[in-house]
Amino acid sequence: MSKSSTAGQISFGSKRIASVDVFRALTMFLMIFVNDLWSLTNVPEWLKHKDAHVDGIGFSDIIFPAFLFIVGLSIPFAVTSRKDKLQSSTFILKHVFKRTLALIIMGVFMVNFEFIYPQALIISKHFWEIIMVVAIFLVWMYYKPFQRIGEKRIKLLRIAGVVLFIGLAVIYKGGSENQIEWMKIHWWGILGLIGWAYLVNTIIYLYLGKHLMYLILIFIIFQLLNLQEFTSLFGQPPFKLVVSASMHASVCAGMLVGSLLLKYQKANKEHLFIIGLVLLGVGSLIYGFWLRDYWGGFSKIRATPSWTSVCIGISALSFFVLYLIIDKLKITAWARPIKIAGTNTLTCYVMPYFIYPVLVMTGLLDMLEGVSDGYVGLIKSLLFSFLIIAIVALLNKFKIKLKV
Numbered sequence: 001m002s003k004s005s006t007a008g009q010i011s012f013g014s015k016r017i018a019s020v021d022v023f024r025a026l027t028m029f030l031m032i033f034v035n036d037l038w039s040l041t042n043v044p045e046w047l048k049h050k051d052a053h054v055d056g057i058g059f060s061d062i063i064f065p066a067f068l069f070i071v072g073l074s075i076p077f078a079v080t081s082r083k084d085k086l087q088s089s090t091f092i093l094k095h096v097f098k099r100t101l102a103l104i105i106m107g108v109f110m111v112n113f114e115f116i117y118p119q120a121l122i123i124s125k126h127f128w129e130i131i132m133v134v135a136i137f138l139v140w141m142y143y144k145p146f147q148r149i150g151e152k153r154i155k156l157l158r159i160a161g162v163v164l165f166i167g168l169a170v171i172y173k174g175g176s177e178n179q180i181e182w183m184k185i186h187w188w189g190i191l192g193l194i195g196w197a198y199l200v201n202t203i204i205y206l207y208l209g210k211h212l213m214y215l216i217l218i219f220i221i222f223q224l225l226n227l228q229e230f231t232s233l234f235g236q237p238p239f240k241l242v243v244s245a246s247m248h249a250s251v252c253a254g255m256l257v258g259s260l261l262l263k264y265q266k267a268n269k270e271h272l273f274i275i276g277l278v279l280l281g282v283g284s285l286i287y288g289f290w291l292r293d294y295w296g297g298f299s300k301i302r303a304t305p306s307w308t309s310v311c312i313g314i315s316a317l318s319f320f321v322l323y324l325i326i327d328k329l330k331i332t333a334w335a336r337p338i339k340i341a342g343t344n345t346l347t348c349y350v351m352p353y354f355i356y357p358v359l360v361m362t363g364l365l366d367m368l369e370g371v372s373d374g375y376v377g378l379i380k381s382l383l384f385s386f387l388i389i390a391i392v393a394l395l396n397k398f399k400i401k402l403k404v
Contacts, residue, residue: 072254
């Protein structure tokens with residue numbers, strides 16, 4: 001589905017559903033915003049993440065599952081596009097594994113940065129973070145626009161990035177004064193969680209995507225697996241598919257919606273897609289609230305089934321609203337300031353890991369303390385989100401972006 005770049009419209013290229021990119025862009029914008037709330041004081045409670053054992057959902061708690069939903073939403077379009085180019089399932093699988101590995105590596109390094117023990121590190125932890133971002137760009141930058149420098153030089157740049165990663169790992173010191181630790185998997189990080197859920201669901205879609213009922217059945221199975229993480233539902237000890245089934249269920253929900261959209265748009269039965277989308281949204285909300293008293297209440301940190309289902313419902317209904325506004329009513333001008341976040345999403349996510357240490361090392365972060373309280377601080381965080389997106393847009397003009 002193509003969009004022309006006429007007034008009031010966004011050009012998202014051929015075969016793209018504009019609302020998918022806008023949903024991704026909006027979610028990325030909000031993710032940068034909520035991730036900046038740590039720098040503020042007196043933040044309203046409803047905006048913050050809830051603690052692990054608090055039964056509740058803050059605004060920050062719905063952003064990550066929305067992004068998982070979008071990852072799933074994109075899978076049917078990505079796989080279909082590759083198959084249209086006559087790429088084999090084996091070729092697609094190789095790409096999926098490479099992409100997953102990249103996300104896991106980035107996620108693990110980002111998580112380990114959080115556990116650095118600065119006093120034992122031979123360089124500033126902020127400099128360590130900057131080098132990490134440089135390594136990410138060297139290894140996973142989209143080099144196609146720079147082919148003129150030659151394949152050999154591009155290969156050397158990638159090798160340099162790998163060497164930087166190895167160097168960062170070698171000098172890494174984490175833990176505390178009494179227990180210095182090397183890098184380890186504390187948890188997979190946001191990108192790592194996305195990577196594992198993306199891998200599992202893409203493999204499922206690659207081989208079962210033509211059968212809508214199978215996808216519905218798998219979505220139900222993921223929900224049941226999420227339940228068994230909190231009880232011996234099947235008379236067996238709880239287990240996970242690497243990460244919580246909550247992640248897989250959120251991605252699978254989006255994948256189911258993407259499959260419905262592809263199926264019924266081609267058949268000119270768009271109303272069936274809309275009905276299915278609304279049923280998923282409303283049904284997930286009802287199911288999630290019903291589960292609340294039986295399986296751990298609402299908790300993002302523990303990935304409880306009730307939190308999972310309510311967030312799926314919110315994501316599905318949010319996409320329904322955006323689909324009507326963007327693709328049906330063609331009201332797209334409002335999304336222009338953030339549209340780059342819908343296509344250069346990974347670059348947007350990584351960029352704060354470069355900007356924050358620069359702000360700290362230059363003393364600018366301390367200077368911003370005067371505008372980091374209450375509602376003034378919230379405006380600052382919103383402006384920070386726009387700043388990150390503006391930087392990514394500027395880099396994009398020079399063809400600099402990440403792609404895995």
